[in-house]
Amino acid sequence: MKKIEAVIQPFKLDEVKEALKGIGIDGMTIGEVRGHGRQKGHKEVYRGQEYNVDLLPKVKLEMVVSDSRADEVIKTLAAAARTGKIGDGKIFVYDVKEAIRIRNDDRGESAL
Amino acid sequence: MKKIEAVIQPFKLDEVKEALKGIGIDGMTIGEVRGHGRQKGHKEVYRGQEYNVDLLPKVKLEMVVSDSRADEVIKTLAAAARTGKIGDGKIFVYDVKEAIRIRNDDRGESAL
Amino acid sequence: MKKIEAVIQPFKLDEVKEALKGIGIDGMTIGEVRGHGRQKGHKEVYRGQEYNVDLLPKVKLEMVVSDSRADEVIKTLAAAARTGKIGDGKIFVYDVKEAIRIRNDDRGESAL
Amino acid sequence: MGSKMKPLIKLCLLTLATTPAALWAQANPDIQARLTAVEAAAKSAQSAGDNAWMLTSAALVLMMTGPGLALFYGGLVRRKNVLSTMMHSFVLMAVVTVIWAVVGYSLAFGGDSSFIGDLRFALLNNVGSAPNADYAPTIPHQTFMIYQLMFAIITPALISGAFAERMKFSAMLLFMTLWALIVYFPMAHMVWGKGGLLSASLGGKIPCFDFAGGTVVHITSGVSALVCALYLGKRVGFPSDAMKPHNLVISVIGACLLWVGWFGFNAGSALNASGLASSAFVATHFGAAAAALGWMLAEWLHNGKPSMLGGISGCVAGLVAITPASGFVRPFPALAIGFAAGIVCFLMVTKVKQMFGYDDALDAFGVHGIGGTLGAILTGVFATNAVNDGFKDSAGKMLPLGWVDGHASQVVNQLIGVAISWGLAIVGTLIILKICDVVLGVRVPKQQEIDGLDITLHGEEGYILES
């Protein structure tokens, strides 16, 4: 199994979720993160104190899928998340040694 | 070493933490996440605008343990987190290449 | 490629970020987490109800780097995050199978 | 000569008869008219001044419930229940208003029987601009009516602290409606109504001093809260799970608005802008201040740290305790009452409650029930005619009020008042809860309680902070 971890623009979340549902990917976990990269941030000033905000709000999607579906998922996800502008984010892929469904102790792909 | 990543019901956190302490697992990192899966969400209505909330609050536990302890930890964790209802969550297991304790540069299992 | 995941003290974030920029590491993703470990927490009392808070605020840094740079990054990061006190946190290293830049579908190290 | 004189004398007599009259004729009527006019003007001016303060007070007392109490309570629950908790206070601003207009005001202040009012003011008949001389001779009757309504709103809202995070919304509405009818209106009439059993100034058999609602407001609500807490049982996970206040910042806002609004509550209870109002204003502020210090000091000694939550809990406890006394006691006794309330309520909430282990979620009983009882009793001790000269014997001589005036037996009357309010609250609330339970069920299903009442009962969330 593979874990597909994507860091995307927050306002793209709904779109991406729909796209994944479209190809039957239901299980996913989402977290609020802040990202730093090529995308330049913005300036904030509080009573003359200037701050350069270079950590921008992003959303992190994690989903574990069977090896067979990984590519399809990546394609769909990337397509849905793409605006073509700097800051669109990244997708990272990892090996997963085991998956367990807590509810009934299912293991492996059947647990996804 | 293995990384054990569990997505569980928030109200189960304390119970799980105690159970893990019970078997001597002290080190863990916890994050607030929202999850999507079989568990169906709920409806929210704001001034007639209806929303179907299908991202539900979950807690993500991460702990890195020695290969030898992985199974025991998984069992304990699953047992403590289980309610038997849809939405109990998942456990995923990954390989960890290296672990470093920042404080004193300990490496490997001794860093856990 | 390697994923370097560090859990550090929140007030060390700026320092660490600067240090990493210093060695040309730009891309990173940051999340708010709470950690449990050797570091003992504090007591809170609300109208006589006592709570022992043993989940302490930490910041989680994740950056994917080429295998070649991993060690350097770890050293720099650890050095910058170190106070020498319990609670400094950990660094974990994982293998990364693939990386994709959503914007332009770059793959592999060129996507970082 | 003689003959010459006649006309002269006639004139003389004539003048005699006429002149003064004539003078009056031109001077007096004018003066009479001006006097009458200026008497009316002075009366109208008096009314303007008193009405200005009473309308302000009415607004302040509404502010105590919303946003005051809604925030104070809302901040103390867990995030998932913040709206459902604020809703308890808010919806009562609406529901009680309608009940009050239909029968409530009349049941509380109509007629002069001992236990409950009649229906003469039902549908607000005969409640107009003309003052109701029995209660407030210088302000429009409507001002008195709306001011008293604000008390009828906040009192049941106080109870909601006990059953927060687990009561059905529908059951809460039924409960509150019945509670107003069965507990509040009778109690208000007994203590404040003309001829009420416990009325101190309007011919009660057992005169009991309660300036602004120690028995009527705080004992009834606080004791009913305890009954609710016991009847509903503990929240899922209590006390093992952490149930920390999710937003103490809004609780502080709420407590401060309660403090400020309480000036309308207590000083407004003078029903005019006289020196008595000022005196009650001072006592109120002193009571709150001393109690905040008392609670924080107790915490400091006990936990090693004074807390913000302790400070705001203390000030509320002091405001509760000074409420019945505010129009009767001097500044320093006010400080004493407040300080005592701070310590006693702290012990109640932190020690006694833990001992018994009931789940009075937001300590409505510990603060209002206990604080109100303490205040009602101490009012009998410290009440003095040096502050309130409204009580005279037939000869117009001022009567001694409390123990400090040498009238120790007043404490007994206060105890009777306390006993009656406790009794009515316990019995009334039990009956009402049983009814609600049978008709609707009082408690939400466990899963709803776990998911939180905001989503499950109201279909909305308090905060959506994700970007």
Added chain:
Amino acid sequence: MGSKMKPLIKLCLLTLATTPAALWAQANPDIQARLTAVEAAAKSAQSAGDNAWMLTSAALVLMMTGPGLALFYGGLVRRKNVLSTMMHSFVLMAVVTVIWAVVGYSLAFGGDSSFIGDLRFALLNNVGSAPNADYAPTIPHQTFMIYQLMFAIITPALISGAFAERMKFSAMLLFMTLWALIVYFPMAHMVWGKGGLLSASLGGKIPCFDFAGGTVVHITSGVSALVCALYLGKRVGFPSDAMKPHNLVISVIGACLLWVGWFGFNAGSALNASGLASSAFVATHFGAAAAALGWMLAEWLHNGKPSMLGGISGCVAGLVAITPASGFVRPFPALAIGFAAGIVCFLMVTKVKQMFGYDDALDAFGVHGIGGTLGAILTGVFATNAVNDGFKDSAGKMLPLGWVDGHASQVVNQLIGVAISWGLAIVGTLIILKICDVVLGVRVPKQQEIDGLDITLHGEEGYILES
């Protein structure tokens, strides 16, 4: 003998002539002086009482805008726009004040023409301590001026709910300045100004009852809001993306402060602390309460759940609808007006709006435009001289006011007033928007809208909760 008598008679006559005069000489002047003095004293006392209430009311009405409306609106937008939304209300507290001082007050209340005031009060000339007898004979002219200013501040602020989350700050400032000049001041003069076309009490040709601003405040702002919503178009992602209120807790605070502040708005519109003020106070509270219930009930039937957002939206709708009626109607009609407003506005906001699909972000039109129109019309139905005895014929006989007094044709006048305010708002706002669009452009670039206006327009964030 006869000779003996002469002096006697002389004396007699002398006395006759002198004595009473002498007596008067000593007694009367004194009395005259005291009378004059006490007449002045009573006048001064009346002024103190009325001024106390009016200053309080002015403060309450400012509190409605800040923090009231700022919070109510601020909580309903998404987190990234909370400050930009609160800024709309806040900056108007500053900008409108300056405009008002320079020409605004004079354009609204100077002179006695039909459509707009003159410049006699420009730069606040002749606006001092002496009362302006035309408008408020018992309070300082300055009090009347500052009280009316608070209305001029909140009215444009209400509009901002329509274009929240997407309007340029600079354009907003220009828009509001022009709107005050072109729409608000004329409308205020027409309805409340001496000789204004729609003035009910100061010689208007088409007397239209608007006690505290149904047409002047709520229709003008609400209808202008609709025009803005249509002109600016929908927010990026509307309605597909979730645009939930990010912080209903602060919206509840805001709504409650609006409710409390509204007592100053409506009861203050009596311009004194008389029984009429009390009556308006009662009507205001009843209208709010009934509307909150109405909206929640509609929700309950419609969605199966009453909501906190529904409750606060309802109370605001009720407060809007009762505003024009508050000084004219009895308590129960006030309940009826409120209840109707709760239901009607609920349908507007949830059904009609969805039907047409325009993006009135915070429902400024649905609540203020519709609620104000409904209230203005129902005022014509329920207005009665039993509540407001200020309207008499030459013979001093009280005139019938609304339909309930048998004066059905008043409803026609109300409709004319409604039509004029709708017309002025639509035309005026369209012209102003076009100007702003040409001069500055009204809408922010898409990327700024996505990133949020707090960061892009103001360079700051509402919350920084990371530790």
Added chain:
Amino acid sequence: MGSKMKPLIKLCLLTLATTPAALWAQANPDIQARLTAVEAAAKSAQSAGDNAWMLTSAALVLMMTGPGLALFYGGLVRRKNVLSTMMHSFVLMAVVTVIWAVVGYSLAFGGDSSFIGDLRFALLNNVGSAPNADYAPTIPHQTFMIYQLMFAIITPALISGAFAERMKFSAMLLFMTLWALIVYFPMAHMVWGKGGLLSASLGGKIPCFDFAGGTVVHITSGVSALVCALYLGKRVGFPSDAMKPHNLVISVIGACLLWVGWFGFNAGSALNASGLASSAFVATHFGAAAAALGWMLAEWLHNGKPSMLGGISGCVAGLVAITPASGFVRPFPALAIGFAAGIVCFLMVTKVKQMFGYDDALDAFGVHGIGGTLGAILTGVFATNAVNDGFKDSAGKMLPLGWVDGHASQVVNQLIGVAISWGLAIVGTLIILKICDVVLGVRVPKQQEIDGLDITLHGEEGYILES
């Protein structure tokens, strides 16, 4: 005939003597009595009106501290210190109250010496319902006492902005207690007390105009704040680490409540509900509005963006600057003073502070110290007897007040007042800090500062938003 006439004449004479007397006997006493009664009635009515406004004002001023200032400051610090910061304001509501009751009021307003009061009012002896003719002849003495207390509460609270996020709670309590005794009470007596050195209306040697506390409140607190900032040193990580306001939304609430409450602060300082109160109300509002614009404009020119934080900082700066002038200046000078304050304080806080690099965490000095000084001086320029007619020479002729009245030398007196308040604040605060440092240590350990004061000093958290 003659004989016939005797009785007639006797009668005539008799009547002559008696009749008018008789008439008076029946008419006059009655009139006298009614006059006396109505004179008393008018006096009582005057008192009611004035007292209504002053009780409202006292409540408003308390609201400025809690929740007003607590929120304004609380929102500006980092999340981990929100409660400890709000605690500074809150605890002073309690502590200062007790000090005030024991000796504070007497030290400020007892007796007529030049520098400090005596103990005649200690323990509030002789402070009852009867007015204190020296200070406020129409309201109960207790009203004056409690109103002044609210000033004594907020003044030290203002200082806390300087040492936020790093001062020990215990040290803060000791500091504030000593500061009230050594700095505030003497300063209050010198400026407002009978016979005080700087008293303008009660026989001061160097009459200095300070209507509501430019020197007494804002200079003393603001300058002391600077001393504290310098003495305590910078926060750990200042200025390198980001120390952004964690919740500007609550800061906006706080600022708005300060604005609203300030009407009680300034207009209340008229101590009655007269035209002077209205005039001060207007000046206050205008000052706040102009300053908000001034600050935002400066930001706009300087950073390219006006900000919400700038707006609220500006309005507070304006309210500070207009405070001493509010009862002396016309509306347009009020706008000028406010605008100047907005610009000057902006420069202070953004440029000068950065230049010197001290860590006045929440800019208590930049806003209150500088704004207060500016206002105090400009009061000498713009004060006019056209607004305040309370200053007459022996012949009853009105005296010129400020420069605009041709009394340029008043500016010198103002400068003396400023110098004295700066001097007292600097010396007093230094001594007090040294004492606190020796006795308790003023600053928390570094680790506590890093972990945050809420957890380490109070054992609680402001927000727990995790589900």
